[in-house]
Amino acid sequence: MKLAHGRRVVQGAGILFGLFGVTGIGMTHILFPGLHCYACPWAITVCPVGLVQNLVIFGTVPFFWLGAMIVYGLVAARGFCGWFCPFGTLNDLLSFRKVRIRSAFSYGKFVVLLGTIIGAWALTDTVFCKLCPAASLEASLPYLFLGVARVNGPFLIHMATLGLSLVGMVLIARFWCRYLCPMGAILALFNPVSLLQLEWRSAECTGCETCVAACPMGIDPRREHDGHNCIKCGACTESCAPDCLALRYGPRRKQ
Amino acid sequence: MRRLLGVLSVALALAVCSASAWSQEGILTFSPEPAVLEISPGGRAAGHVAIENASPREADHIELTWTGSTEFALDPTPEGVAVLGAFAATSVEFTIAATRTATLGETRGSFEVIYTYCIGDLCYQIVESVPVALRVAAAAQTPPAVAAGAADAAAAEAPTHVSWRWIAFALAALLVVPAALLRREGRARVLLAAALLVAGGAALGLGVSLDQHKQAQAVGAVLCTSCVGIETVQTLSPRLSVAQAAAVDGLAKPVDLLVFYAPWCRSCPYAEGLVDLIASRNPLVRYRLVNAEVERGLAVEHGVTRAGRTVVPAILRVDTGEVLFGAENLGDRLVTLLEERT
Numbered sequence: 001m002k003l004a005h006g007r008r009v010v011q012g013a014g015i016l017f018g019l020f021g022v023t024g025i026g027m028t029h030i031l032f033p034g035l036h037c038y039a040c041p042w043a044i045t046v047c048p049v050g051l052v053q054n055l056v057i058f059g060t061v062p063f064f065w066l067g068a069m070i071v072y073g074l075v076a077a078r079g080f081c082g083w084f085c086p087f088g089t090l091n092d093l094l095s096f097r098k099v100r101i102r103s104a105f106s107y108g109k110f111v112v113l114l115g116t117i118i119g120a121w122a123l124t125d126t127v128f129c130k131l132c133p134a135a136s137l138e139a140s141l142p143y144l145f146l147g148v149a150r151v152n153g154p155f156l157i158h159m160a161t162l163g164l165s166l167v168g169m170v171l172i173a174r175f176w177c178r179y180l181c182p183m184g185a186i187l188a189l190f191n192p193v194s195l196l197q198l199e200w201r202s203a204e205c206t207g208c209e210t211c212v213a214a215c216p217m218g219i220d221p222r223r224e225h226d227g228h229n230c231i232k233c234g235a236c237t238e239s240c241a242p243d244c245l246a247l248r249y250g251p252r253r254k255q
Numbered sequence: 256m257r258r259l260l261g262v263l264s265v266a267l268a269l270a271v272c273s274a275s276a277w278s279q280e281g282i283l284t285f286s287p288e289p290a291v292l293e294i295s296p297g298g299r300a301a302g303h304v305a306i307e308n309a310s311p312r313e314a315d316h317i318e319l320t321w322t323g324s325t326e327f328a329l330d331p332t333p334e335g336v337a338v339l340g341a342f343a344a345t346s347v348e349f350t351i352a353a354t355r356t357a358t359l360g361e362t363r364g365s366f367e368v369i370y371t372y373c374i375g376d377l378c379y380q381i382v383e384s385v386p387v388a389l390r391v392a393a394a395a396q397t398p399p400a401v402a403a404g405a406a407d408a409a410a411a412e413a414p415t416h417v418s419w420r421w422i423a424f425a426l427a428a429l430l431v432v433p434a435a436l437l438r439r440e441g442r443a444r445v446l447l448a449a450a451l452l453v454a455g456g457a458a459l460g461l462g463v464s465l466d467q468h469k470q471a472q473a474v475g476a477v478l479c480t481s482c483v484g485i486e487t488v489q490t491l492s493p494r495l496s497v498a499q500a501a502a503v504d505g506l507a508k509p510v511d512l513l514v515f516y517a518p519w520c521r522s523c524p525y526a527e528g529l530v531d532l533i534a535s536r537n538p539l540v541r542y543r544l545v546n547a548e549v550e551r552g553l554a555v556e557h558g559v560t561r562a563g564r565t566v567v568p569a570i571l572r573v574d575t576g577e578v579l580f581g582a583e584n585l586g587d588r589l590v591t592l593l594e595e596r597t
Contacts, residue, residue: 027476029468046475064462070455130484
């Protein structure tokens with residue numbers, strides 16, 4: 001149970017970091033390692049997905065963006081989804097039905113990422129932001145109460161995407177993270193090389209499959225511990241009685 | 256196979272990202288003449304920058320400033336170009352003055368050129384650096400033949416200025432592909448992670464040296480109402496209805512407005528145009544445009560922020576401190592704002 005508690009504390013820190021603007025320090029130069037809207041009134045960090053759309057529109061060679069993504073990828077990759085991302089935490093809190101993942105659909109997040117970039121290029125507009133459920137929750141709703149937003153077409157579209165995502169999350173654990181998140185798609189590319197890693201020691205495995213039942217992403221942690229769908233949350237390590245699954249932090253071991 | 260498809264789609268995304276940026280380069284081309292400027296310490300040298308617009312749209316407000324060594328300065332400040340039409344060309348005359356202590360020899364400096372480029376109602380403020388070669392020599396000691404040779408060398412160097420960035424970006428981004436595809440444990444992973452660490456660090460450093468962190472902050476600090484879907488983009492020409500026009504004509508007291516905008520905000524031209532329309536109808540309405548990115552302090556001072564975020568477009572009535580955000584239904588809201596008594 002210790003790991004689960006530790007993860008809740010880190011997730012809390014992620015939310016605090018996301019909303020640190022409540023102290024009045026304003027926007028910083030930091031890119032957020034997760035899906036967190038920079039239009040959120042209390043955000044102090046820039047959303048990488050929002051920023052890359054703007055960079056495509058401006059025609060900037062995105063060195064700073066790429067560097068930040070590589071660094072986050074090496075530090076924890078999708079571990080940020082499991083441990084830090086506030087929208088991931090919302091998914092986590094609504095994880096009631098840990099059904100198996102539909103592997104083919106899980107490539108949907110790469111399609112969303114591709115569509116986000118092509119959309120920004122073709123329409124010179126931040127198309128994804130207008131559909132993003134994190135923006136619905138963190139920008140549309142707060143600005144309605146702050147007197148900037150009104151109940152209009154774009155607002156209702158935001159509410160619809162948020163509503164659908166929430167229904168998805170309730171019916172399928174981590175629905176957004178599994179199938180649709182473009183930020184998860186970026187971080188997933190670094191899963192095989194990140195310092196945060198899920199290790200499986202096959203010799204001790206009894207094949208009981210409790211880890212499969214425990215995984216909120218619905219994967220088989222024994223086979224897919226470095227795959228693009230593992231969020232390195234460690235739920236499987238706690239369920240594994242013979243201790244053949246473990247989270248490890250450090251350089252990859254040479255074999 | 257599926258894993259490969261996923262990675263390929265991301266690689267394609269990166270390629271599209273790169274291609275889009277390529278396609279937006281070279282709207283205007285700048286060629287300083289002469290290619291090497293001969294100048295003596297304490298002296299002056301004149302030249303011009305030939306500007307060519309290779310695009311089907313006009314560019315506006317082209318301005319030149321000196322960003323090279325402080326041993327040189329533009330004197331006087333060159334006159335900008337208000338409008339450069341589609342496929343048109345022009346030139347800007349300049350005179351560079353060198354300090355008496357300017358170091359002898361060949362050196363490179365640069366102009367910073369700022370201009371505005373609009374596609375429909377979407378306007379970009381584009382900043383480019385134009386390199387220029389200088390040769391500082393005591394007067395009458397410069398053999399012309401050497402200067403011509405240096406000019407050719409400078410001309411050959413100029414085009415590579417842009418392309419190395421894309422090559423560097425592509426190399427760093429390409430490292431991501433094997434990282435995503437790796438399946439086996441082993442030495443390859445360790446080496447790849449180390450290579451990525453170097454590439455990531457270099458990209459971050461380069462990005463910071465190019466001020467891209469400031470660009471990221473600017474994108475995050477100013478909220479445009481049509482950018483995250485608070486309202487739809489207003490792309491129509493601003494117009495006043497008969498009732499609105501009558502209300503504007505009936506205003507009897509002077510009103511001062513500040514119109515906050517950002518260069519990349521798509522609804523801002525509509526808000527600016529509407530206020531300009533009202534001000535030209537009734538001279539009692541006066542206004543000033545405020546770039547919210549540049550004059551952030553002014554926005555904070557006047558409360559054109561919500562929870563610390565500057566929101567554009569925003570129209571502030573100075574005497575009452577009342578603010579209108581966004582462009583939706585702006586005509587009616589603006590008339591109501593103007594009609595309110597102090």
